[in-house]
Structures are given as C-alpha cells and as structure tokens.
Amino acid sequence: xAESLPTEFDVVIxxxxxxESILAAACSRTGQRVLHIDSRSYYGGNWASFSFSxxxxxxxxxxxxxxxxxxxxxxxxxxxxxxxxxxxxRKKDETIQHIEVFCYASQDQxxxxxxxxxxxxxxxxxxxxxxxxxxxxxxxxxxxxxSYFTDYEMPANHTQKSDKEISLGITxxxxxxxxxxxxxxxxxxHTILGGHKDEDKHTVEDNTGQAKKNRITFSHIVKEGRRFxxxxxxxxxxxxxxxxxxxxxxxxxxxxxxxxVTRILAFREGKVEQVPCSRADVFxxxxxxMVEKRMLMKFLTFCLDYEQHPDEYQGxxxxxxxxxxxxxxxxxxxxxxxxxxIAMTESSCTxxxxxxxTKKFLQCLGRFGNTPFLFPVYGQGEIPQCFCxxxxxxxxxxxxxxxxxxxxxxxxSGRCKAIIDHFGQRINAKYFIVEDSYLSEETCSNVxxxxxxxxxxxxxxxxxKADSDQQISxxxxxxAEPGACAVRVTELCSSTMTCMKDTYLVHLTCSSSKTAxxxxxxxVNKLFTPYAETETxxxxxxxxxxxxxxxxxxxDSSGISRSSYNGLPSNVYVCSxxxxxLGNEHAVKQAETLFQEIFPSEEFCPPPPNxxxxxxxxxxxxxxxPGTNNIIMATIDSSxxxxxxxxxxxxxxx
Amino acid sequence: MSMEDYDFLFKIVLIGNAGVGKTCxxxxxxxxxxxxxxxxxxxxxxMIKTVEINGEKVKLQIWDTAGQERFRSITQSYYRSANALxxxxxxxxxxxxxxxxxxxxxxxxxxxxxxxxxxxxNKIDLAERRxxxxxxxxEFSEAQDMxxxxxxxxxxxxxxxxxxxxxxxxxxxxxxxxxxNNVSSPLPGEGKSISYLTCCNFN
Numbered sequence: 025x026a027e028s029l030p031t032e033f034d035v036v037i038x039x040x041x042x043x044e045s046i047l048a049a050a051c052s053r054t055g056q057r058v059l060h061i062d063s064r065s066y067y068g069g070n071w072a073s074f075s076f077s078x079x080x081x082x083x084x085x086x087x088x089x090x091x092x093x094x095x096x097x098x099x100x101x102x103x104x105x106x107x108x109x110x111x112x113x114r115k116k117d118e119t120i121q122h123i124e125v126f127c128y129a130s131q132d133q134x135x136x137x138x139x140x141x142x143x144x145x146x147x148x149x150x151x152x153x154x155x156x157x158x159x160x161x162x163x164x165x166x167x168x169x170x171s172y173f174t175d176y177e178m179p180a181n182h183t184q185k186s187d188k189e190i191s192l193g194i195t196x197x198x199x200x201x202x203x204x205x206x207x208x209x210x211x212x213x214h215t216i217l218g219g220h221k222d223e224d225k226h227t228v229e230d231n232t233g234q235a236k237k238n239r240i241t242f243s244h245i246v247k248e249g250r251r252f253x254x255x256x257x258x259x260x261x262x263x264x265x266x267x268x269x270x271x272x273x274x275x276x277x278x279x280x281x282x283x284x285v286t287r288i289l290a291f292r293e294g295k296v297e298q299v300p301c302s303r304a305d306v307f308x309x310x311x312x313x314m315v316e317k318r319m320l321m322k323f324l325t326f327c328l329d330y331e332q333h334p335d336e337y338q339g340x341x342x343x344x345x346x347x348x349x350x351x352x353x354x355x356x357x358x359x360x361x362x363x364x365x366i367a368m369t370e371s372s373c374t375x376x377x378x379x380x381x382t383k384k385f386l387q388c389l390g391r392f393g394n395t396p397f398l399f400p401v402y403g404q405g406e407i408p409q410c411f412c413x414x415x416x417x418x419x420x421x422x423x424x425x426x427x428x429x430x431x432x433x434x435x436x437s438g439r440c441k442a443i444i445d446h447f448g449q450r451i452n453a454k455y456f457i458v459e460d461s462y463l464s465e466e467t468c469s470n471v472x473x474x475x476x477x478x479x480x481x482x483x484x485x486x487x488x489k490a491d492s493d494q495q496i497s498x499x500x501x502x503x504a505e506p507g508a509c510a511v512r513v514t515e516l517c518s519s520t521m522t523c524m525k526d527t528y529l530v531h532l533t534c535s536s537s538k539t540a541x542x543x544x545x546x547x548v549n550k551l552f553t554p555y556a557e558t559e560t561x562x563x564x565x566x567x568x569x570x571x572x573x574x575x576x577x578x579x580d581s582s583g584i585s586r587s588s589y590n591g592l593p594s595n596v597y598v599c600s601x602x603x604x605x606l607g608n609e610h611a612v613k614q615a616e617t618l619f620q621e622i623f624p625s626e627e628f629c630p631p632p633p634n635x636x637x638x639x640x641x642x643x644x645x646x647x648x649x650p651g652t653n654n655i656i657m658a659t660i661d662s663s664x665x666x667x668x669x670x671x672x673x674x675x676x677x678x
Numbered sequence: 679m680s681m682e683d684y685d686f687l688f689k690i691v692l693i694g695n696a697g698v699g700k701t702c703x704x705x706x707x708x709x710x711x712x713x714x715x716x717x718x719x720x721x722x723x724x725m726i727k728t729v730e731i732n733g734e735k736v737k738l739q740i741w742d743t744a745g746q747e748r749f750r751s752i753t754q755s756y757y758r759s760a761n762a763l764x765x766x767x768x769x770x771x772x773x774x775x776x777x778x779x780x781x782x783x784x785x786x787x788x789x790x791x792x793x794x795x796x797x798x799x800n801k802i803d804l805a806e807r808r809x810x811x812x813x814x815x816x817e818f819s820e821a822q823d824m825x826x827x828x829x830x831x832x833x834x835x836x837x838x839x840x841x842x843x844x845x846x847x848x849x850x851x852x853x854x855x856x857x858x859n860n861v862s863s864p865l866p867g868e869g870k871s872i873s874y875l876t877c878c879n880f881n
Contacts (some may be wrong), residue, residue, distance in 0.1 A: 308700060
C-alpha cells in the first residue's frame, strides 16, 4: 500500500454492512474523524452483492477457508505497554455455512475452452500479487479492453427489449444498455471454471444434440456475469419504512435509484397467482367475484384504522390472526391472500400483529407505486455503499482489505484505546464500532445464534407470466407442514440490473431449521424444474427452468443483546449482521440507537448542504497561503434556490 | 418539469490516484480557482457548472472521489450512471500512470459500457519534472480507445477544453441515442430516484 493509514481518529468502524455504514455516515456528518475499514475486498460484508464471477469467488473463498493457514500476524510485542491489554479479533469469517452450488444449464460449450481456462487461472496469481486490487475484482475482467467489443451472439429474441433501461434519473438521455448486453468477454469464464470442480459434479448432463436456439448455457451466464448483482441478503424497502425515510432525510437517496416491486404473488394449491392489493387492483381483478371484492375492500379499510374499532377484534384476543380471518366472513381465497401475501405472517401470529402488519402494508401502498415495496437498482448491496459515500464526502477515510488484529484496552479505565492492524500499526480512537462477525470466539462464547436459510436461483422465466416480462415480484410460500417456516421468494427481472437479459434472479429466504438446501429445496421444486429435464420433454414447460442454484446458511445475529458478549469495553459498540426480515428496519434502528448512545446530543443523519448552494470561502479572493488550511470550508448560501437536488426527479413520469 | 433551464444534464465522474489533481481540475473549471496545498474535499459531493454549447444549455454534474481512491476503496455505486469518466494521472508521477490499468478494470466492471472515458495527464506546468512522456500516454489511450488530453489545473491549460469537448461529445452521443431509441420516455416503473416529490398517496 502506497500510503499508511492516519493513526488518530474519533471513531473507528470495522465492517461495512448496513448498520455500520449508516453509523459511519452519521458520525462523519457530525464532524467526527471516521476511519471505516473492512477486512474484505468488497463493501457490505454479508449485505454485499456480487457479479456472477464475484459470487463464485465468494463461494470459493468459503470453501477454501478451512485450509488457509493462519496468516502470520505482525507481533504485537512492544505496541502494547504494560498498562494495556489486547482483545483479539476473529481471523476468519464464520457466518456462512453449508454452501452448495448446482449448475443445471448446459456446460457443453465450455469443454473446448477448458484447457485454456485452467491456464488462465494460472496466470492470475502473479497479477493478483502485483496489485492490491482484489482477485474478486479482477476475476471477471477482460484482459484487453478491445475484446469487450468482440461480437457475441445472443439468443435471437432479445432485440426488441432494448428500450427497457432504467432512466438515469439525472439525465434525459437514455443510457442504452443494448450494446453491453451483446458484449461478452472470454477471459471472464476462465478463472471461474478452473476453480469450480467441486460444483461440476452436480452438473446435470445435457444432450448436445438439442437445438441451440434460445438456450442459455453456463457460458452465457459466465460471459454476461457482469450483468448480475447478486445479493447475499434478500430484502426490500418498505416505502414508508425507516430506511426510505432515512435515505430521503439524509439525502443519501441521491446515490441510488429504485424500482417498484410490481407484483405481490400468492402460492395456493400448487398455483402462483397475483394478489390484488391496491384499490384499483381489487376492482380490476378477474379472479375475485364481486362479493369477494366488497369483502376484501371492507376488511382492508377496517385494517387501515383498526385501532379506532377495538370492538371489531377485542372479543378475539385469544385467537390467532388466521382464526380471526375465518370469523370475518372472508372466503378461503381472501383469507390466504391477507394472511400470507398482505400481512405476510405465519398462521400462528397474533391478531394484533396481523392487523399491524396489514396496516403497515396498506400504508406503504401507493407512496411510490402499486405495491408497498421498492427495490434498489443494482441490488440491495448498493445501499451500504451509498452511506459510505456520504461518510467519505464528509471526510471519512475508507480502507477495504484491511485486517485488524485486536483492540487495545487500558487496564485501569477498562476503555478501548486503539486497534492494531495486520501491519502492526496502532490506530487510536475514542469510540469503536464493530460488526459482530469480527468478534472472537472467546468474546462470543455465550452467544447463541439463529440462522437464515438462503437460496439464489437463476431461472429462465417468471414464476407467473404476464404481459410484461419485466416484473419484480414477491411471494410468500406458506409452510407445507405446521410448525415449519414460510419461505419468502423474491423474483427480480433484468431491468433491476441484477441479472442478465432473458433470465430472472430468484432469492429464497427462511429462518433455518436445517441446512439451507434441506429447508428450501422442496419450495424450489414446487416452483421450478431443472433445466435439463424439460429439454427432453416435448411439451411447453409450465414451470420456469432452473439454470443455476446456490444454497447457503447465513448467521442471524440480530437478536443478540450486548450483554451476551464477554469482556467488551464500554466504548466498543457492536452491530449485527443482516436479520431474516423483509425490511431493513432492524439495521436502521440499531444504527440510530447506537448513534444516540455515543452522541446523545447530535442529530442523526441530517440533510447535507445542497451541492448547488455551496459557495466556497475565498471564492472571490485569491486562495490563502499554502498549507494554512487543508480543508475546503463549505458554507451554504441560503439565498439560492434549494430545490435543485430534486432535479433528477423532474425527468420522471408521474 | 420544465422549470429547469437546461437542455442536457450529464454526470461526469473523476477517478485516478490520490494527489493527481482531480479536485483541482474540478475547482478550476467550476470556479476558476486553483487551491494550492489543498488536501481533502469535505462536504462536497459534486459540483455543478452549466455551460452553453451551440446555443444549448448543458448542465454538468461533476463528481469527485471523496477521498475513497486513497486506499483503493471506491464504492461501485460511484460509477453507476456516469455519462463520462475522467481518468486522471499526474505527468510527474510514473506511479499514477502505472495504476491506470487498475482503474480501467474498475471502470470495466462497474461503469456502463456507454460511458465516455477521457484520459487526462495533469500538471503540465511542472514539465521539468515530467516522468510520463506524451507519446506513451498517447499510445496507451489509443490502445484503450480513450480520448487523451494534457492539462494544467494550475495554469488553467486545457481545463475548459477538457470539459467543453466532453460536453460536446456527450451531446452528440445523446442525440444518437435518442435517434436510435426514438421512444425515449422512460416506462412507468423504471428506476427512479426517491424524494418527497415522487411520493403520491394511498387512495
């Protein structure tokens, strides 16, 4: 590294997940000197999203983790005086388990390239060694820029969709992605296949004689790997939720763009159907009878201000929400919709929780669109980075790939004084915020974690075909047997910039009872069919076909109370990893709570000055003597119009 | 929606090693200032300058790295939706030139393929300390299919030219695009920024 880190800060933050990133922005916004570091080569920790090759590298990293030798750490001797002691941090991340990868898409086209691929893999170590840039980044990068423009034939049916791009929000020039979609690069493939012999055994063999038309092969996916932004956590933003409010309030929203979730789906009697949820949807629904429409509207209207009508539910306090719905003269159809798709609760949930959830759903409807949810373009992984950008704009210093050995604690006061990094450098600060996966086994010996089961699928069709193939859908699949967990399914189309054209990215999430595959495979089989199987079948497949699947378990540390950690100094604050919930409320609440604990008198993420309103001291005079001031002082000229920040929206249709 | 008094708005993003003069280029162009000895850029997210080109108002939104380049930790979202990238090195610093391929890799991965990239060798006022010859840079930029220009933020050499040429190119690209996709109005439900303005209410 060309430069070494400064050594004096107010706040050191370890981990770049969502709560840590929000905190970083909040602290830096109040003028604190913030150092924000992550041992990984990417932002977001378990909140990250990856390109396809990036995800494969991530898988590989976890699979190899066990045989990586302990890094030789620089001795701490001499760095810590007698009056201080060290609390070691964990060296390896242990939050991910039971990773399983299945490739259903044909790999036949790849065989000829294989020799070259392995060779290409050999090439990599030297280039990695010579640069601090991570192998994750370089893995899917072209060697030569020109090769980018080599022609690559795509299935024939994609051309008419080229106008589907995202409006940039800040420009009226539509940025066409048409070209990008057609460009492939051979180097992409190489690193990946070489490293993935493990998965190859799962590969379902494909008949080479099949018609190639319209087929998506594994090499297509690899070539278009950059088109994927695959989130490790699957979440959505409630349009009246805490995260949206914070994004807007702090103006961090200017770094991201969002799309509305377009459909709420239900899975009932083996069939996927669309749930009508807005007033217009209900009235336009073809599935519902006139009577049902009235019943549903009546019930939903009641839920919006259920607190005002306690007599409607007081008598049922002992019932579960599902039992209560039965008493409301709702048809089974409607009961299912409300319970699983609108309230999105388990059958056993209490009546008040059910009403609360229904009300929240209804309140979020219509703020930005027809469903209560938004999804960030390029994936959820963008969000922590947006907060990091805000932190950096206010002077926060960023350093990825930076490992920390330990906290240094003053024996007398019991307070943490510093951290020591993998170079043996001591970095002093007043407050320390750490993501819990960095805490050592010793610190966490009394902690019991929950687990989240996750699946990531690449499929060739939507679970429910519609006029437009660009749908973002959420579906809750109720448990097959009582006591099991409902599975949340999110299906993303290519215009969310999370998957390549003609594919869908499907995320499954539930709280774990077994390994992710054991928890989720039955739902995957209900909704999808493996790619190869249907190829021999002459009939038009009714289910979308699976091209690729990944299962893993992620640790859910969201419920852990601070007191369960052993021996942490009082000025070390702990953030948890992602929770299994649909929204981001937990992370935002945690960040705000910790911020207020640390800086009780400061405002949490106030709006920054409008860039267009900033005038610089010295604008009208010659700059000061060199070296007198290293900081550009910004002041706000309030006389200027203050609406310009909103200019991006001005190009949007309403 | 028609209140904005510009015909085009473009997002231009600067990248390159720390200390090559990115912020100086932006400040020179947007404010006509050259701040010596200036280190970090606090609280400034992007700078705006509206220029007129052939009678059309072009608003340039110019984004700086916010210091995240110092330890090679630029967020991906920084590159998203940029219309143009200015890849900057310091002609008196070989190292800043040698790092260009690394920056190009980041561009490849995170920026749109449509992005226009300009290579800028800054600090030509320090010609006596030059370490990177013009010819090398030209060859490199040609090989990478980039425009190339040498500037001095201090002497204000080529700074206007850099941004104005870029604006011209962006306009002609934009024109071509609107011709190609004649229906340029975004479809409902396409990516949007959120703010209080975009809200509508239930019912």
